[in-house]
Amino acid sequence: MADQTSKTGFATRAIHGLEHARQPEGALNPPLYLSSTFTFDRVEEGAAMFAGERPGHFYSRVSNPTLSALEERFAALEEAESSLCFASGMGAITSVFWTFLSAGDEVIADKTLYGCTFAFLHHGLSRFGVKVIHVDMTDPAAVAAVLSEKTKIVYFESPANPNMRLVDIAAISTIARNVGAKTIVDNTYCTPYLQQPLKLGADIAVHSATKYLGGHGDLIAGMAAGSADDMMQVRVEGLKDMTGAVMTPLTAHQIMRGLKTLDLRMDRHCASAQEIAERLEAHPLVKSVSYPGLKSFAQFALAKRQMRAPGGMIALELNTDIGGAMHMMNALTLIKRAVSLGDADSLIQHPASMTHAAYSKEERAEHGISDSLIRLSVGLESARDIWADLESALGTLKATSTAPKAA
Numbered sequence: 001m002a003d004q005t006s007k008t009g010f011a012t013r014a015i016h017g018l019e020h021a022r023q024p025e026g027a028l029n030p031p032l033y034l035s036s037t038f039t040f041d042r043v044e045e046g047a048a049m050f051a052g053e054r055p056g057h058f059y060s061r062v063s064n065p066t067l068s069a070l071e072e073r074f075a076a077l078e079e080a081e082s083s084l085c086f087a088s089g090m091g092a093i094t095s096v097f098w099t100f101l102s103a104g105d106e107v108i109a110d111k112t113l114y115g116c117t118f119a120f121l122h123h124g125l126s127r128f129g130v131k132v133i134h135v136d137m138t139d140p141a142a143v144a145a146v147l148s149e150k151t152k153i154v155y156f157e158s159p160a161n162p163n164m165r166l167v168d169i170a171a172i173s174t175i176a177r178n179v180g181a182k183t184i185v186d187n188t189y190c191t192p193y194l195q196q197p198l199k200l201g202a203d204i205a206v207h208s209a210t211k212y213l214g215g216h217g218d219l220i221a222g223m224a225a226g227s228a229d230d231m232m233q234v235r236v237e238g239l240k241d242m243t244g245a246v247m248t249p250l251t252a253h254q255i256m257r258g259l260k261t262l263d264l265r266m267d268r269h270c271a272s273a274q275e276i277a278e279r280l281e282a283h284p285l286v287k288s289v290s291y292p293g294l295k296s297f298a299q300f301a302l303a304k305r306q307m308r309a310p311g312g313m314i315a316l317e318l319n320t321d322i323g324g325a326m327h328m329m330n331a332l333t334l335i336k337r338a339v340s341l342g343d344a345d346s347l348i349q350h351p352a353s354m355t356h357a358a359y360s361k362e363e364r365a366e367h368g369i370s371d372s373l374i375r376l377s378v379g380l381e382s383a384r385d386i387w388a389d390l391e392s393a394l395g396t397l398k399a400t401s402t403a404p405k406a407a
Helices: 010-016 043-050 065-078 089-100 115-128 140-146 169-177 228-243 249-259 262-282 300-306 322-330 361-366 383-399
Strands: 082-086 106-110 131-135 151-157 182-186 204-208 222-226 286-290 313-318 347-349 374-377
Touching (some): 010 262, 065 082, 082 089, 089 115, 089 151, 089 182, 089 222, 106 115, 131 140, 151 169, 169 182, 222 228, 262 286, 262 313, 262 383, 322 383
Parallel strands (some): 106 131, 151 182, 182 204
Antiparallel strands (some): 082 222, 286 313, 347 374
């Protein structure tokens, strides 16, 4: 894959993939195959496909030509041998985990994870005899100390949702490989344009394609990328038989449309987020800002080493209580109060009461998610207008002598 992808740039691969052959009927875009099943000329042909002896499509829960076009294109972006489509980001994560885990196995996970991933690990896997151990993965030695022959998966996000902690992907991947464990990285925040975990040593990258890959807040989807053997195993076990989390052809078509502008959008997200983060850091009512592009960011050097650019996500805390933080968010007019991220629209939310509500208060404190933390997804609007909205909302907080208490 590396030899092929080195011939073309990221944007070219995002638009064309590696196969530049003419589409059926000369169509500019891959056709939309709205078919649940596919016919065979002869019974022997179908039998050979079911046995895995011959390539081809026979049922869209297993494969579909439109999804295959997206999978080929996305693998080229992650510089992976293969990739898979899923109905959601959680569909990607759960399908991969169910494929490689059995009762008695152990998962080593970072301390900070997306709320639904945390719930799956603790309310799902733990019910079936899989032990989950949380470690501060900013310290590779801490990971090495808990690994054992029972460890099958080492899992983390980098940057982490919602507090922006980074993990040294190369270091952790090397440590995990020493015991035969698979390193799985949620690369949603970065996309392949900003970070390629597989090139840093990880085995599998998973994504919520709902976010930056789709880019417009109009779809739910997931992706995974890795070796051809791993992706085939996930396809025929985790996806086909265990979750059935199958992406629709129309969604695949929409994501391919989103990929065509991914690098342009990410450049804008990053540039605007950098400006907003710097302005927030200088504001007297802002207590702290976590953004990989700030020199004050504790892992600034690591960000420079493994990320092309700092991304479009900012975590911040205000010099107020949670009631004051809610007051500020409610005063915004341009920035939308909503979960999700990576849209053209700027979005803001309160993790403790929204995306990470699956954590108990004690778990949030232990895992670095404070009650006053705010997550901002910087969109594609003019950075000047995004800042004007934030500055105005912060101004209303300053004018409020007593911040209203949370309900």
